[in-house]
Amino acid sequence: MNILFINSIGRNKFGGGEKWMVNAASNLQKKGHQVTLASRKNSRILQYATGKGVPTTVIEIHADISPLKTVKIARYLKKHGTDILICNLNKDIRVAGLAARMAGNIVVLARHGMLLCSKKWKHKLSLTRFCDGIITNSETIKQAYAGYGWFPPEFVQVIYNGIVIPDAIQPVDFGSRYPGKKIIYSAGRLSDQKGFAYLIDAAAILAGTRNDLVFVVSGEGKLEEELKARVRELDLEGSFVFEGFSADIYPWLKGCDLFVLASLFEGMPNVVMEAMAVEKPVIATDVNGARELMQDGTTGLIIPPADPASLARAIVSIIDDPTKLASFGSAGKQRVAEHFTMQRMADRLESYLLEKIREKQNRQ
DSSP: OEEEEEOOOOTTOOOHHHHHHHHHHHHHHHTTOEEEEEEOTTOHHHHHHHHTTOOEEEOOOOSSOOHHHHHHHHHHHHHHTOOEEEEOSHHHIIIIIHHHHHHSSOEEEEEESSOOOOSOHHHHHHHHHSOSEEEESOHHHHHHHHTTTOSOTTSEEEOOOOBOOOSOOOOOOHHHHSTTOEEEEEESOSSGGGTHHHHHHHHHHHHTTOSOEEEEEEOOOTTHHHHHHHHHHTTOTTTEEEOOOOSOOHHHHHHOSEEEEOOSOOSSOHHHHHHHHTTOOEEEESOTTHHHHOOBTTTEEEEOTTOHHHHHHHHHHHHTOHHHHHHHHHHHHHHHHHHOBHHHHHHHHHHHHHHHHHHHHHTO
8 A cells, every 4th residue: 555644733743643643654664555644844743753764755734725735735646656645634634635536546534533523514525525534543532423424334433542662661760850759740732632730730739738749741832831830820840840842751651650641632642551551550531532541440540621629639549559559550551452552553554444445446
């Protein structure tokens, strides 16, 4: 198969969806398929893909409608003999999906790591006219789309995310930086979606009764200054630390005591999977995918979103219990090994893509 991934996310943005695309491309390449990943010039996703050995090209999509760009992409698809186009954002489907229709018998798929379309006419038009299927990572997203009434039963396919665990991880030495402290770690874009404001409020609640906790966050985003101001306002500067963006969070995960996801919504949160894979207990909000990935009370705890008090209580309930922390961590690692490996994801993705090509050929 000749596969082109297109992801027109901003140059400095990089999250779970981008990591999924690079990992999917890399593993399909290892299976012998011809794969290219396209995005904006000098974007983080292209840099990350290059580091993983994935061929890249520059295709920039800035608007929902771009006739000239559509024609250029159609020429590219014809020239390179593309069989499958996998798009990230809705505008990628509208511009590049239309190009694929112009170019010929190309399978067009959307990859939705979270609920990316609402019941707007433009979403219905693009996803039913310019797209042959949606790949998602959560049954809850599939069920939501089924309620729209737009798609045939198998149009939305659930393929759970998979991860690769590095052979050797050198953990961040939190002990020397924060002697005698317990480290609660989180990671993600500093945006409303990720709920860091509620994590800060939970830290403030706990700071009222104890001084042995340090919250560490990896990430950057538009709310960085606002969140840092909130930390200063609550006098948490010594116990709530922003470490900036990190493309590899495994050393941070390996060194912490507990991982927390405070998101308001997600698809299948990769970072939770990564924490479980390195035997870290997890507290996560009850967002899409959390209950498919975690087992509440076995691999960690699931709590309501936007509820700092519940988050604080959950932290207190396990942070001083090394036996429970170890048990959650061990169960999480086992669950990832059984259900969420990269090999399992790549095998399912390859089978699905071959099936979509056969369907397209049979309709000719």
